[in-house]
Amino acid sequence: xxxxxxxxxxxxxxxxxxxxxxxxxxxxxxxxxxxxxxxxxxxxxxxxxxxxxxxxxxxxxxxxxxxxxxxxxxxxxxxxxxxxxxxxxxxxxxxxxxxxxxxxxxxxxxxxxxxxxxxxxxxxxxxxxxxxxxxxxxxxxxxxxxxxxxxxxxxxxxxxxxxxxxxxxxxxxxxxxxxxxxxxxxxxxxxxxxxxxxxxx
Amino acid sequence: xxxxxxxxxxxxxxxxxxxxxxxxxxxxxxxxxxxxxxxxxxxxxxxxxxxxxxxxxxxxxxxxxxxxxxxxxxxxxxxxxxxxxxxxxxxxxxxxxxxxxxxxxxxxxxxxxxxxxxxxxxxxxxxxxxxxxxxxxxxxxxxxxxxxxxxxxxxxxxxxxxxxxxxxxxxxxxxxxxxxxxxxxxxxxxxxxxxxxxxxxxxxxxxxxxxxxxxxxxxxxxxxxxxxxxxxxxxxxxxxxxxxxxxxxxxxxxxxxxxxxxxxxxxxxxxxxxxxxxxxxxxxxxxxxxxxxxxxxxxxxxxxxxxxxxxxxxxxxxxxxxxxxxxxxxxxxxxxxxxxxxxxxxxxxxxxxxxxxxxxxxxxxxxxxxxxxxxxxxxxxxxxxxxxxxxxxxxxxxxxxxxxxxxxxxxxxxxxxxxxxxxxxxxxxxxxxxxxxxxxxxxxxxxxxxxxxxxxxxxxxxxxxxxx
Numbered sequence: 001x002x003x004x005x006x007x008x009x010x011x012x013x014x015x016x017x018x019x020x021x022x023x024x025x026x027x028x029x030x031x032x033x034x035x036x037x038x039x040x041x042x043x044x045x046x047x048x049x050x051x052x053x054x055x056x057x058x059x060x061x062x063x064x065x066x067x068x069x070x071x072x073x074x075x076x077x078x079x080x081x082x083x084x085x086x087x088x089x090x091x092x093x094x095x096x097x098x099x100x101x102x103x104x105x106x107x108x109x110x111x112x113x114x115x116x117x118x119x120x121x122x123x124x125x126x127x128x129x130x131x132x133x134x135x136x137x138x139x140x141x142x143x144x145x146x147x148x149x150x151x152x153x154x155x156x157x158x159x160x161x162x163x164x165x166x167x168x169x170x171x172x173x174x175x176x177x178x179x180x181x182x183x184x185x186x187x188x189x190x191x192x193x194x195x196x197x198x199x200x201x
Numbered sequence: 202x203x204x205x206x207x208x209x210x211x212x213x214x215x216x217x218x219x220x221x222x223x224x225x226x227x228x229x230x231x232x233x234x235x236x237x238x239x240x241x242x243x244x245x246x247x248x249x250x251x252x253x254x255x256x257x258x259x260x261x262x263x264x265x266x267x268x269x270x271x272x273x274x275x276x277x278x279x280x281x282x283x284x285x286x287x288x289x290x291x292x293x294x295x296x297x298x299x300x301x302x303x304x305x306x307x308x309x310x311x312x313x314x315x316x317x318x319x320x321x322x323x324x325x326x327x328x329x330x331x332x333x334x335x336x337x338x339x340x341x342x343x344x345x346x347x348x349x350x351x352x353x354x355x356x357x358x359x360x361x362x363x364x365x366x367x368x369x370x371x372x373x374x375x376x377x378x379x380x381x382x383x384x385x386x387x388x389x390x391x392x393x394x395x396x397x398x399x400x401x402x403x404x405x406x407x408x409x410x411x412x413x414x415x416x417x418x419x420x421x422x423x424x425x426x427x428x429x430x431x432x433x434x435x436x437x438x439x440x441x442x443x444x445x446x447x448x449x450x451x452x453x454x455x456x457x458x459x460x461x462x463x464x465x466x467x468x469x470x471x472x473x474x475x476x477x478x479x480x481x482x483x484x485x486x487x488x489x490x491x492x493x494x495x496x497x498x499x500x501x502x503x504x505x506x507x508x509x510x511x512x513x514x515x516x517x518x519x520x521x522x523x524x525x526x527x528x529x530x531x532x533x534x535x536x537x538x539x540x541x542x543x544x545x546x547x548x549x550x551x552x553x554x555x556x557x558x559x560x561x562x563x564x565x566x567x568x569x570x571x572x573x574x575x576x577x578x579x580x581x582x583x584x585x586x587x588x589x590x591x592x593x594x595x596x597x598x599x600x601x602x603x604x605x606x607x608x609x610x611x612x613x614x615x616x617x618x619x620x621x622x623x624x625x626x627x628x629x630x631x632x633x634x635x636x637x638x639x640x641x642x643x644x645x646x647x648x649x650x651x652x653x654x655x656x657x658x659x660x661x662x663x664x665x666x667x668x669x
Contacts, residue, residue: 031282200454
């Protein structure tokens with residue numbers, strides 16, 4: 001996984017609440033057996049007409065947001081299915097950070113596995129960032145994971161919380177499986193105990 | 202020792218390693234696998250030269266892409282992309298040596314119906330699958346939840362997940378349900394109460410007399426939609442109903458091992474005085490047969506209600522409701538029971554079990570569906586289908602005018618040929634009414650199987666109690 005470097009980029013506003021994973025990547029695009037190439041279909045039904053032409057007023061089709069790297073979103077972002085195709089599509093589009101008042105649990109976890117930083121902030125602070133994002137491409141925000149700070153285009157600094165282990169993995173670009181396999185002896189010990197106490201499993 | 206919740210007990214029994222910051226390696230007892238979220242995970246193993254750590258605890262079955270019409274062995278019934286995913290699962294299951302039910306096997310079906318039915322899912326287990334509706338298995342008092350594809354690969358490689366513990370939430374349904382009210386109405390009513398984000402960060406334990414009174418099928422319906430309320434998992438403490446369901450199933454323990462298992466399973470309940478971080482209580486008597494009017498599972502109202510107006514809501518929900526009402530082609534103030542439908546879909550991991558089939562048969566027996574309505578019943582597995590045929594239910598369905606299909610996810614998510622057309626309106630027993638979920642611009646109203654059956658007879662959303 002790529003390391004999460006300090007990010008400076010355009011933030012796109014999507015204030016709609018309950019943006020679900022079917023909106024993020026509709027199921028017709030889940031039929032690939034690869035992990036890449038989903039970016040062009042990110043938010044497909046909101047972004048394109050049935051004939052494939054772009055819907056002009058959708059935020060990521062507006063010239064100032066076409067290269068957005070940050071998304072400021074409404075409450076409960078990523079609810080619904082467990083499809084990792086949702087963060088794959090977000091990452092493939094080029095978005096590396098999503099800010100909201102809350103995220104659905106599975107989506108939240110999936111982000112970290114794909115180098116995306118999901119940030120949870122209180123409503124008032126999301127409102128500040130949403131207003132900043134509304135300013136368009138001149139409003140570049142900075143996300144500093146190491147310092148756990150977002151700096152708005154006006155220079156306001158907003159602190160955020162992140163799980164220490166997940167932060168470490170993002171900063172270092174660490175692969176989970178490799179780390180877990182270092183604890184293989186614990187897994188083996190557990191399995192030996194269980195074969196005695198719960199042999200039916 | 203301080204009192205523990207059911208979730209605490211199952212969690213504690215599965216921690217294989219705990220780091221200082223509370224990050225745990227949680228051991229996984231059963232890993233269910235389907236064709237949509239697994240190909241990239243198996244490919245990852247292959248590229249790293251890794252094996253499946255515990256193939257005996259891994260069960261694979263194709264369900265999402267599989268057509269549900271006769272002659273589906275013919276590959277021409279699937280799109281090339283669907284076929285590639287189904288064939289990839291077939292190849293991966295055989296190469297990595299996991300348990301596998303191919304399309305041709307009578308036990309094939311929706312992964313969350315296949316697991317319990319064959320005795321893979323048992324009380325006190327940890328169960329995961331690359332599918333959010335894994336919450337279903339919580340009905341057995343198993344800690345069960347969906348995971349992403351990276352985590353599928355992690356479980357395949359290590360049989361563990363890196364997890365931090367969630368908080369405890371209790372959802373109590375007191376008293377008795379009124380006639381015509383079912384498990385589906387309970388689970389929708391709870392989401393209507395808590396919202397789709399109300400369970401975020403929690404594992405829910407459902408309890409109370411109305412939950413105890415449910416069959417295993419009904420309990421699975423309730424837990425299935427825990428995820429729609431945002432919870433990591435839903436749980437119901439195992440009891441005699443659970444043990445009776447498990448006893449004798451193919452992969453359930455037998456003899457002395459059954460007795461040993463039973464002894465442990467009987468300790469799986471929340472201790473008196475255990476702490477819950479959040480509690481929601483509903484009176485069973487207050488729950489009505491419900492329908493959804495919008496495009497979020499929290500958009501729930503009794504069938505006797507009216508379509509709300511955006512101004513009835515607050516904050517971000519005003520815009521979301523405006524968008525939903527427009528998408529659904531409805532008018533605020535319209536009676537829900539006046540909404541005419543085009544299609545009825547009965548099936549899915551929420552309501553594709555034998556008891557759901559029986560509930561439909563009870564409503565439609567000796568009657569005909571409304572002319573012009575497309576109505577299909579899709580059993581959740583080949584075994585459900587066989588049992589429904591043995592009980593004479595299939596004949597009732599066909600005489601009433603329903604299509605009686607083969608097992609699969611079907612129109613619940615329309616990754617297969619079963620889809621809604623643009624603006625087609627469906628009374629559906631599935632779990633999600635999201636925009637485009639059942640087909641591009643399709644309109645979904647979530648209901649119980651009995652309510653779906655009633656809608657098929659009248660051609661509009663209908664209070665099933667009027668037909669009883």
